[in-house]
Amino acid sequence: MKLEVDRVSKHFGATAALDGLSLHLGEARVLVLIGPSGGGKSTLLRVLGGLEVPDAGSVQVNDHRLSADPAFLQAYRRRNGFLFQQFNLFPHLDARRNITLPLEKVHGHDPTAARELADQALGRFGLLEHAAKLPAQLSGGQQQRAGIARAFAFSPEILFLDEPTSALDPEMTAEVLELIQELAEAGQDIILSTHEMGFAKAVADQVAFVAAGKIEECQPPGRLFASPDSPACQRFLSRVMRY
Amino acid sequence: MSRRQQIANALTAVALAGGIAWLCTAVLGNLGRETDWAKAWQYRESLWIGWWLTLKISLGALLGSIVFGLLFLLGQRSPLPVLRRTCRLFLEFVRDTPLLVHLLFGYFVIFAPLLSRPLADAGFEDKILIGGLLLSLFGGAYLGEILRGGVESIPRAQWESARAVGFSPVQVYRHVIFPQALRRVLPAIAGLFVSLIKDSSLLSVIGVSEYFYNTKNFIARSYAGLEGYVPLALGYLILTLPVAWLSHWLEKRFRHET
Structure with a gap:
């Protein structure tokens, strides 16, 4: 994927979440x-x-x-997959219906085709036996995997994952990270934010260090983790890598 | 239950039964000789017509209040501030004044002068239609608030997830928000519907000859007491109990589901 982000700002009230952030990436599969x-x-x-929608940039x-434009953004979202920290699944629908509903209503598949695609995705992520369970009956790790299965079933152009393991215990974290790594190795374009530095090192093509609403540094992981250029990134890494 | 609780329970049961028995004996002893159930049988046709009309008005008001409730919900979530404020003001007014006032004021001051003639010309009973409309507006005001509470109780993450999978705003409501919100507010809605059925008896003040109105006439004409009030209560119970049962059943079903 290619990214051209130019001086983007986004304010929430008085705080600047993004403060003139720029990022130019020619080619990367996993950012x-x-x-x-x-x-930010x-x-x-x-x-x-x-x-x-950013305020500027x-x-x-x-x-x-x-x-x-809302219509453009809706069409754009349909092309991509997005996973949040938690509560991604619709709690009143079982795992399979969580996947088939958007396939039918958003992507226009007929019910049989949607079910087939959903079962493929569930099967691939080892969730087929849980297909008829409601989200409340799944573990946190299974819920996140089902969330990824839902996003993945649309064949998304890019998969966006926002701290997908932050709400999970270490064992579940591992099961979700393994799955993401597998997707990355299969060629899926992914942009994800995480606090798992080991995982970032293993799976990323490019790692961007974001602080105070700006990109302080963007490098291949080998470079960034071994010898970060910016002092802020050095401080951050020395602190999080200590334990 | 512990042994002590069992004893306390038994004693309470005896005391309650004794109290109720005493009350019944006292009341029935007072009017015992004059109670004549044949009177109610004599007036059965008028009572039946009234009950049937109450059923129809209640059903109409239920449907009408759903329509108004959805409109008020949309009005309150509208992006236009003027629409939101007007809705708010109207709902606040309706909720904070008695239904009896709405019926009297709404019928005699607002709608009867405007609509009675054209409705009568078109062959409709203006009192029933206008009364049903006022009752629907009243129920809709409460339903709108109940629905708004339900919709606003759905966590942000659900709205976001629904948007993220590419649902349009209408689909977000239809497939994600409403199914969850309705489950949460079901008991409140059932309570409102039961109230609406009972409140339809107030339509008697504008002269709609529904169940309460006809029963009152029957009592006035025949000097009936118990023979009038017992069927009156039973008639309303027949209408309200199914709604209450249905809601309990749905509630239980949804509770197992989530």
């Missing part, structure tokens, strides 16, 4: 956003995913120049 909480990772991800993702 990982790291940085302190409240630094989520907001950047939401802007890139078409869930939030321009964003281009592949060939799509993002506009503020």
Whole structure:
């Protein structure tokens, strides 16, 4: 994927979540956003995913120049997949229906085709036996995997994952990260934010360090984790890698 | 239950039964000789017509209040401030004044002068239609508030997820928000519907000859007491109990589901 983000700002009340942020990426398959909480990772991800409209600046993702037009953004969102920290699934629908409903209503598949696609996705992520369960009956890790299965079933152009394992215990974190890595290795374009540095190192083509609403540094992981250029990134890494 | 609780329970049961028995004996002893159930049988046709009309008005008001309730919900969530404020003002007025006043004022001051003649010309009973409309507006005002509460109680993450999978705004409501919100407010809606059925008896003040009105006439003409009031209560119970049962059943079903 290609990204052209130019001087993008986004304010919530008096706080600037994004403060003239720019990012130019020619070619990357997996972009990982790291940085302190409240630094703007989520907001950047939401802007890139078409869930939030910036106050200023321009964003281009592949060939799509993002506009503020609701109809454009809705069509853009349909092309991509988005996963939040938690509560992604619709609690009144079972796992399979969570996947088939958007396939039918958004992507226009007939019920049989939607069911087939859903079962493929569930089967691939080892969830087929849980297809008829409601989200409340699934573990946190299974819920996130089902959420990824839902996003993945549309064959998304880009998969956006906003701290997908932050609400999970270590074991469930591992099961979700393994799945994301598998998708990345299969060629899926992914942009994700995470606090799992080991995972970022293993899976990313490019790692961007986001702090105070700006990209402080964007490098391949080998470079960024071994010898970060910016002092802020050095401080951040030395602190999070200590334990 | 512990042994002590069992004893306390038994004693309370005896005391309650004794109290109720005493009350019944006292009341029935007072009017015992004059009670004549044949009177109610004599007036059965007028009572039946009234009950049937109450059923029809109640059903109409239920449907009408759903329509108005949805409109008020949309009005209150409208992006236009003037629409939101007007809705708010109207709902506040309706909720904070008695239904009896709406019926009297709404019928005699607002709608009768405007609509009675054309409705009568078109062959309709203006009192029933206008009364039903006023009752629907009243129920709709409460339903609008109940629905707004339900919709606003759905967490942000659900709205976001629904948007993220690409649903249009209408689809977000239709497939994600309403199904969850309705489950939460079902008991409140059932309570409102039961109230609406009972409140339809107030239409008697504008002269709609529904169940209460006809029963009152029957009592006035025949000097009936118990023979009038017992069927009156039973008639309303027949209408309200199914709604209450249905809501309990749905509630239980949804509780197992989530």
